[in-house]
Amino acid sequence: AQxxxxxxxxxxxxxxxxxxxxxxxxxxxxxxxxxxYKQPPSGELVFLIxxxxxxxxxxxxxxxxxxxxxxxxxxxxxxxxxxVVDSAVYFCALSEPARxxxxxxxxxxxxxxxx
Amino acid sequence: xxxxxxxxxxxxxxxxxSMTLQCAQDMNxxxxxxxxxxxxxxxxxxxxxxxAGITDQGEVPNGYNVSRSTTEDFPLRLLSAxxxxxxxxFCASSYAGDEKLFFGSGTQLSVL
Numbered sequence: 354a355q356x357x358x359x360x361x362x363x364x365x366x367x368x369x370x371x372x373x374x375x376x377x378x379x380x381x382x383x384x385x386x387x388x389x390y391k392q393p394p395s396g397e398l399v400f401l402i403x404x405x406x407x408x409x410x411x412x413x414x415x416x417x418x419x420x421x422x423x424x425x426x427x428x429x430x431x432x433x434x435x436x437v438v439d440s441a442v443y444f445c446a447l448s449e450p451a452r453x454x455x456x457x458x459x460x461x462x463x464x465x466x467x468x
Numbered sequence: 469x470x471x472x473x474x475x476x477x478x479x480x481x482x483x484x485x486s487m488t489l490q491c492a493q494d495m496n497x498x499x500x501x502x503x504x505x506x507x508x509x510x511x512x513x514x515x516x517x518x519x520a521g522i523t524d525q526g527e528v529p530n531g532y533n534v535s536r537s538t539t540e541d542f543p544l545r546l547l548s549a550x551x552x553x554x555x556x557x558f559c560a561s562s563y564a565g566d567e568k569l570f571f572g573s574g575t576q577l578s579v580l
Contacts, residue, residue: 359510362508386566388568388569390569396556396573396574397571397573397574398511398558398560398569398571400568400569400570403567403568405566444510444511446511448565448566450564450565450566453524453565454499454516454518454524454564454565454566455513455516455526455527455565456501456513456516456565456569457513457527458503458510458511458512458513459510460508460509460510461510461511
């Protein structure tokens with residue numbers, strides 16, 4: 354069955370430090386999709402990235418970068434030069450479209466950026 | 469565009485009462501889903517739908533019913549509310565089950 358593990362429940366770093374949020378997934382399918390979402394203190398859920406299982410290239414978007422490694426079933430998220438506005442809960446999610454249409458989320462990592 | 473609209477934003481129920489959480493989207497999305505968010509538990513899938521007339525169970529379906537009579541609407545029904553259903557509920561939609569989700573603003577439900 355599909356499963357997403359975010360082992361880091363809560364992380365605190367000082368502003369301008371780099372921080373990596375870990376995501377480990379389990380799947381029996383060769384075709385799957387991975388996602389990251391952000392939930393700021395205001396509560397809304399914001400999409401950050403979608404990656405399919407056939408694209409292992411790392412992606413960079415400004416201060417955000419994602420490292421997808423099929424060998425370790427990981428899809429980690431790094432924030433470079435963190436800012437207070439990055440404080441949020443971050444969720445990793447997995448979809449297995451060939452099996453069913455469920456999108457399953459991890460338990461999330463709460464990130465505190467300290468000024 | 470309004471996107472995904474959830475109502476109400478807040479609701480307090482007594483144990484045993486019933487209610488319906490409304491969810492509507494105006495993006496012509498085929499896929500819609502309901503999640504509940506509890507502290508330390510992340511987002512857990514309750515029910516989902518891949519199109520009008522089709523629904524399926526997620527991870528935590530017990531105590532909840534859904535229907536999908538139109539593409540736009542996906543209501544979530546609590547037939548007999550229990551304190552364990554106290555949670556924040558999010559409705560979401562997308563073009564397909566492997567596409568990014570658009571979330572509503574959430575409903576904070578308390579069952580006393």
